[in-house]
Amino acid sequence: MSERRAAPTVGQVVLGRRLAELREAAGLKREQAAQVLRVATATVRRMEMAEVALKIPYVQVLLATYGVPEKEIASFVRLAEEANQPGWWQRYHDVLPDWFSLHVSLEGAASLIRSYEPHFVPGLLQTEDYARAVLEAGTVGQVRPQDIERHVSLRMARQELLDRQDAPRFWVIMDETVLRRPASTRPGVMRRQVERLLDAMENTRITLQIAEFASGPHPGTYTPFVLFRFGAPELPDMVYSEYLTGALYLDARSEVALHLEVLDHMAAKAASVQRTREILQRFRDSC
Secondary structure (H helix, E strand, O other): OOOEOOOOOHHHHHHHHHHHHHHHHOOOOHHHHHHHHOOOHHHHHHHHOOOEOOOHHHHHHHHHHOOOOHHHHHHHHHHHHHHOOOOHHHHHOOOOOHHHHHHHHHHHHEEEEEEEEOOOOOHHHOOHHHHHHHHHOOOOOOOOHHHHHHHHHHHHHHHHHHHOOOOOEEEEEEEOHHHHOOOOOOOOHHHHHHHHHHHHOOOOOEEEEEEOHHHOOOOOOOOOEEEEEEOOOOOOOEEEEEEOOEEEEEOOHHHHHHHHHHHHHHHHHOOOHHHHHHHHHHHHHHO
16 A cells, blocks of 8 residues: 555645546546556545555556556656655644645645635744744644744744745735734734734735725635645645634635635725735834
């Protein structure tokens, strides 16, 4: 059986989908592919769904069975070997839930990240003190000091992607609640966090808007969610939606389209970038 992994990389997701497409183009069902490998049907499904690493001998046999030319097989195998390399976040496996690991992988591969956050400053824009305060509140179910510090370290490491030369565009709609319910009462924490947001707004690849109370309800008031868009044509837009003990990853066109429509609707109703800057400046000055 293929080796289990704590979390898939984006490369595994893309290549798994490609394997499924090649199988379907060859007119084979998963059961037939499994017979060729002499494994359970579930093994083929897990590779295609990126639930396990891409076992190279299996990949070679399947591609040959699907009629893929030898040169293309060699190229696919090289990509599979690269995709099987553990992501940098795997070194945080002791505190990183499996259901969030894919989020970190998608985040690093995205060309556009659009987010709605009703409760907290998005992790990619948090200061260390703010992140620590959120984690100390027990929002991840782990309150041991060593776990908290590991989570803070991971969160800061994630933020490095915004400084990359090929950084994604990051567009956030943040509810006014984030400011009105401070994550910490310790002096300076919220002020420094707001200063961090104001600094981030100077980055032309980052757009921040605040959904004000005065603008009334909007269709995204249910839960935080993130929409990822990628440069790789094999990978469709995906939506990440988190709940108390896990998360959903949605890629059905109808579901993604609905979330995109909601984001567009919220962006139209939310404070403009200039007004958001003014709101943050006033809040900072009142801290």
